[in-house]
Each structure stands twice: as structure tokens, then as C-alpha cells.
Amino acid sequence: MTQSGLAVFDMDGTLLDSLPDIADCVREILASHGLPPVSDAAVRGMIGNGVHALVESLIRLTDPDGRAGLNAAQTVSQFLSLYTPRATRLSRLFPGTEEALETLRKHGWTLAVCTNKPEAAARHILDAFNLTPLFASIGAGDSFPARKPDPAHLLGTIALAGGQPASTVMIGDMMPDLLAARGSNVRSLFAAWGYGDPAFAREADASASGMAEVPGKVMALLV
Structure with a gap:
């Protein structure tokens, strides 16, 4: 189940x-x-x-x-x-992002952001795309003394969202995301549509080729 x-x-x-x-x-x-x-x-x-x-x-x-x-x-x-x-003049959400987030929420999942981007820029972006209300916490690069790949960054974000590492999945495209997850005993999903080397997928628990696959892949990791 x-x-x-x-x-x-x-x-x-x-x-x-x-x-x-x-x-x-x-x-x-x-x-x-x-x-x-x-x-x-x-x-x-x-x-x-x-x-x-x-x-x-x-x-x-x-x-x-x-x-x-x-x-x-x-x-x-x-x-x-x-x-x-x-920060949002030329940038765009990846296709299927809003739908994937809403699907997870409909299945009872809590959402958070853990980014090395400064908090002011991160919040500006989420506000511009009307995503801020979807996230229980935003752990940015200056929110804590540590940044990814330091597990303390991810663990702090999880705590702010009221979550537990054992029931968390980290979704990211770069090694800092995957290393932070590993150091936190958190399952990880490699975002293969992003900027990271495809070889990084070997360091994750699972991989998704696009946002449309994320809800199913994320939920399967906690079965």
C-alpha cells in the first residue's frame, strides 16, 4: 500500500x-x-x-x-x-510541474523546497508562479548555516515542513541533492530532465525522465 x-x-x-x-x-x-x-x-x-x-x-x-x-x-x-x-523574466517551470505538485497533494503528500539559491530569489520565483501556497517549507541556501550537499540543509527543510526523513523523498538533478539525501537517510529521485549528468542517476534510488513521472515514482519509493 x-x-x-x-x-x-x-x-x-x-x-x-x-x-x-x-x-x-x-x-x-x-x-x-x-x-x-x-x-x-x-x-x-x-x-x-x-x-x-x-x-x-x-x-x-x-x-x-x-x-x-x-x-x-x-x-x-x-x-x-x-x-x-x-529571476522569472526568461525562466519557466518545466512542463508538467504544476500538475505533478497537485497530484502529490491530492494523494496526501506534503511538499517542500530545498535549494542552494538564496531565499529572497527562491521566494520571488515561487510567488511569481503562484506556487508558494503549495509548499510547507522553503529551505534556501541562506536559510541554515549549511547548504547541500550537507545533510543539515535537507534535514532542516524536512523539520520545517514537519516531516521525518524515513517518509521523505528528495527530488533533484545534481549531486548535491543526491548526496544530501544519502547523508540524511532519505530516498532520492533523480530529475533526468534537469541540468545534471545522466550518470548521476546511478547515485539515486530512482530516476524520472519528466515531471509527469514524478508522482508515481515518488509514491513507489515509499511502498
């Missing part, structure tokens, strides 16, 4: 195709320093570990010798000031 539980979703590359807005802001930062643009594909590889890690990757790629003056702290601040107010 299938039981209800807590479904915790990553955001970038899982709920949301956020790459267009993130890449747009990255290119604006580079242009302000006289640096050439980078491709969406290059930026895609920088997503998943939070804004500080994104900026560190960007500096290594575009200004490794420091000649352009890309300072990590200043670039993080510049990125957040650009990205937060326009």
Missing part, C-alpha cells in the same frame, strides 16, 4: 528551467568588466552549488589571472542585485 510522505524538490533544473535568466545575468556581469560572453552551456555547468560557487567557477573560467578585476564578494553582490528582481 502506498503511503503519503514529504516530497522535497530542488529548484534550478528540477522545478524551474532557470538557466536563461542566470546566464543572462552572468553575461551582463562579464560585459561590465569588458570580458567576452559565455554560452548557456558553460553557465549550466556552474549551477547547483549556490551563487558563491557559481561566481568562483565564473572567475576561474573568465578571469583566472585577475586582470579583469572580478572580485568574488563584489561579483556575488552584483549577481544577486541583477538576478533577484528578474
